[in-house]
């Protein structure tokens with residue numbers, strides 16, 4: 001069995017600096033740097049697992065030295081720290097992580113060393129470099145290291161021919177809720193089907209079917225302030241272009257590669273709310289896992305609909321609308337057939353209220369997420385069952401639809 005002493009004795013025959021010698025024992029002892037472990041390993045003759053303590057560090061210990069493994073990378077820590085700190089200058093950030101691509105020769109040399117002497121107690125070169133440079137960057141900037149989701153991931157390319165830092169800037173999320181007051185507003189950018197966004201006669205060379213959208217109304221001030229290259233909109237479900245929403249629908253706005261992260265959210269919310277088509281509420285910074293959470297919520301919704309009937313129906317005959325409650329079967333509506341799979345969906349209608357109006361009816365319906373309300377009214381040529389039209393035996397058309405409440 002390999003003992004600490006035996007491994008050390010054999011390693012001393014290699015030409016190693018204290019960093020690289022100590023790194024072969026990195027799992028032993030606490031609160032030590034690897035070069036201190038290396039100095040201990042050279043000094044203590046009867047080395048064992050308990051030898052790696054502060055008291056055993058020789059006074060003469062110092063970093064650096066000749067080495068056949070690391071290519072002198074430990075002498076350039078300040079240089080790479082400079083590169084990282086300078087590359088951060090353009091950005092506002094709170095957290096970072098250092099990634100390392102060590103010189104290829106060092107990786108090969110380390111592999112050979114492990115093969116020869118085993119991987120017990122070792123730490124990879126790049127882990128040590130990442131920690132040492134991360135600590136220096138923290139000391140110089142006050143920024144915190146975040147292993148899970150840093151604002152910026154700085155990858156240092158240590159190959160002599162490259163010698164550079166590559167930044168991977170994580171996107172930034174803004175959470176909010178919106179109401180929509182227009183019946184001519186899609187949720188997201190809707191590119192012209194004719195030119196696919198290139199611009200043509202049909203779309204007045206805008207590339208879009210609608211000149212704006214909820215997404216654009218919300219994202220513009222955020223993109224401007226963060227100087228992001230792009231924004232993505234994640235809504236907690238969606239409503240039709242011609243449906244209004246008063247239920248405060250949740251959304252996350254994802255800002256891609258922002259330069260600035262320190263925003264005056266209250267002021268931005270006010271700016272968005274200058275629009276008379278939408279209003280936003282409860283704007284705050286969002287978390288990464290909220291995107292899926294909001295998208296998958298499957299929240300019950302309450303709708304209000306104006307319904308036009310082909311013939312007048314007696315008030316008493318409307319009682320049959322009670323039968324809308326319960327499980328409804330809805331085959332993919334003809335109007336969305338071209339973009340959604342053709343299948344029958346089962347959804348639950350929880351509540352139905354009606355009121356007779358001159359032109360027809362006003363309905364209030366509480367239903368499970370994903371229920372097609374327009375088809376629940378029209379029957380969609382028999383594809384939706386039951387329906388207002390089917391139950392009353394007359395044609396029924398939804399002429400206006402509002403989402404009035406969304407369960408939170």
Ligand SMILES: [Zn+2]
Pocket residue numbers: 016017018019020021066067068069070071072
């Ligand atoms: Zn070394």
Ligand SMILES: [Zn+2]
Pocket residue numbers: 192193194195196197198199200201202203204205206207208
């Ligand atoms: Zn076009």
